[in-house]
Amino acid sequence: MLLGCIGDDFTGSSDLANTLVKSGMATTQYCGVPQGRADAGVEAGVVALKTRSIAPGEAVAQSLAALDWLREQGCRQFFFKYCSTFDSTPQGNIGPVAEALVKALGAEKVIVCPAFPATGRTIYQGHLFVGDRLLSESGMEAHPLTPMTDPDIRRWLQRQTALPVGHVGFSDVRRGAQAIGEALIRQQAQGHKLVVVDAVQDEDLFAIGEAAADLPLITGGSGVALGLPENFRRKGLIGNRDVQWKAIDGAGAVLSGSCSRATRAQVAHYRAGHPSLEIKADALISGDMTLAAAAAWLRQNLDGAPLVFSSADPEEVGRAQKRYGTEELAGRIEAFFAGLAAQARELGVKRLVSAGGETSGAVVQGLACEALQVGPEIDPGVPMLRLGDEDFGLALKSGNFGSEDFFSKALAMLEGR
Numbered sequence: 402m403l404l405g406c407i408g409d410d411f412t413g414s415s416d417l418a419n420t421l422v423k424s425g426m427a428t429t430q431y432c433g434v435p436q437g438r439a440d441a442g443v444e445a446g447v448v449a450l451k452t453r454s455i456a457p458g459e460a461v462a463q464s465l466a467a468l469d470w471l472r473e474q475g476c477r478q479f480f481f482k483y484c485s486t487f488d489s490t491p492q493g494n495i496g497p498v499a500e501a502l503v504k505a506l507g508a509e510k511v512i513v514c515p516a517f518p519a520t521g522r523t524i525y526q527g528h529l530f531v532g533d534r535l536l537s538e539s540g541m542e543a544h545p546l547t548p549m550t551d552p553d554i555r556r557w558l559q560r561q562t563a564l565p566v567g568h569v570g571f572s573d574v575r576r577g578a579q580a581i582g583e584a585l586i587r588q589q590a591q592g593h594k595l596v597v598v599d600a601v602q603d604e605d606l607f608a609i610g611e612a613a614a615d616l617p618l619i620t621g622g623s624g625v626a627l628g629l630p631e632n633f634r635r636k637g638l639i640g641n642r643d644v645q646w647k648a649i650d651g652a653g654a655v656l657s658g659s660c661s662r663a664t665r666a667q668v669a670h671y672r673a674g675h676p677s678l679e680i681k682a683d684a685l686i687s688g689d690m691t692l693a694a695a696a697a698w699l700r701q702n703l704d705g706a707p708l709v710f711s712s713a714d715p716e717e718v719g720r721a722q723k724r725y726g727t728e729e730l731a732g733r734i735e736a737f738f739a740g741l742a743a744q745a746r747e748l749g750v751k752r753l754v755s756a757g758g759e760t761s762g763a764v765v766q767g768l769a770c771e772a773l774q775v776g777p778e779i780d781p782g783v784p785m786l787r788l789g790d791e792d793f794g795l796a797l798k799s800g801n802f803g804s805e806d807f808f809s810k811a812l813a814m815l816e817g818r
């Protein structure tokens with residue numbers, strides 16, 4: 402294994418794995434820190450954790466355990482994957498985890514670059530944009546768990562870490578890999594360990610990747626990984642390979658716990674043509690809606706590729722959080738989806754689409770699998786996944802990714818259509 406990656410959620414990890422696979426690296430996504438050794442032939446390992454919204458100390462401990470395992474597999478470069486919208490709270494967990502990895506690896510000049518232009522995320526003057534809006538006006542300011550209210554990534558990150566945060570601006574980035582490398586050295590001379598790097602197009606990310614060839618640690622969204630495989634190829638360490646997919650027959654279903662804008666539009670679109678069951682926070686907490694009732698509904702509607710969703714608009718989410726507590730409610734809903742994923746599999750579902758990062762972490766935990774094979778891309782940032790060697794296909798969709806018809810598109814592609 403050459404490149405060792407630690408993802409702070411499951412959708413994000415599949416996004417990164419997608420980029421690496423498309424660039425020709427043999428990549429496996431692991432569900433948590435594996436027990437044994439990786440299969441021979443894996444060139445990039447992505448250890449998917451569910452650390453984005455947990456206590457910082459626990460996120461650090463899990464990330465260091467993942468680092469230890471990846472080091473044991475022989476990795477020579479490490480990547481910490483977080484969200485392209487920098488999802489985190491003022492306390493963390495991007496800063497604390499990055500800081501712990503910096504110390505463990507003795508890293509200097511650590512790139513911080515959430516940019517993902519293919520999905521509209523760009524960084525200019527240290528500020529993160531989603532499309533033509535600043536992050537803090539993109540809808541992310543109303544995220545249920547990690548509301549992003551400051552678009553200045555340097556300032557937001559500095560709140561989370563004692564390590565000095567620096568910046569390489571677009572004037573250096575646009576001049577290519579060598580200029581970026583020199584700018585990073587200047588940042589290091591000023592004592593800046595974590596360096597936010599501007600990027601507005603893929604070309605910038607390829608240049609940043611090239612400049613990072615000899616850095617032990619890189620952090621960011623999947624975009625900044627675009628240029629990394631080529632570094633290994635240049636050294637003759639990897640070849641080229643095509644992405645494979647064997648079609649999966651059998652029932653399909655969709656589970657959605659994401660309350661992001663794009664997901665809500667996808668839910669509305671899919672509901673118009675498929676059976677759907679809405680899970681209301683009140684009903685779940687009061688016991689009016691139970692896992693057994695939802696599973697029974699799923700069984701009755703299995704032929705129609707049913708959708709079960711708790712996705713709600715920010716006003717409804719806010720009201721429910723006030724009533725039941727943010728973490729408690731998220732925990733209850735996630736546990737519900739974990740249970741429902743397990744039931745869906747027992748009922749014979751073979752193709753499952755899950756929307757939402759935290760939700761997908763819970764869904765994969767419910768499916769109790771150790772590793773995911775990565776297939777071709779469905780939409781930017783979302784690949785098809787296969788549960789180990791089983792005939793069970795998955796798509797883990799990040800909250801704001803995917804076209805409006807994503808759910809039906811994903812189910813069709815998993816089936817080979």
Ligand SMILES: Nc1ncnc2c1ncn2[C@@H]1O[C@H](COP(=O)(O)OP(=O)(O)O)[C@@H](O)[C@H]1O
Nearest residue numbers: 545658659661711713731734757758759760800
């Ligand atoms: N109706 C709801 N009210 C409150 N919280 C909800 C509701 N539906 C889902 N959630 C919680 O909101 C969070 C959404 O996060 P996530 O699944 O990561 O979605 P995204 O990828 O859009 O960020 C989860 O913890 C989920 O359990």
Ligand SMILES: O=C(O)[C@@H](O)C(=O)COP(=O)(O)O
Nearest residue numbers: 412413416484485758799800
């Ligand atoms: O980088 C991204 O935007 C995604 O890979 C990701 O991490 C999204 O997280 P969720 O929106 O919480 O699914």
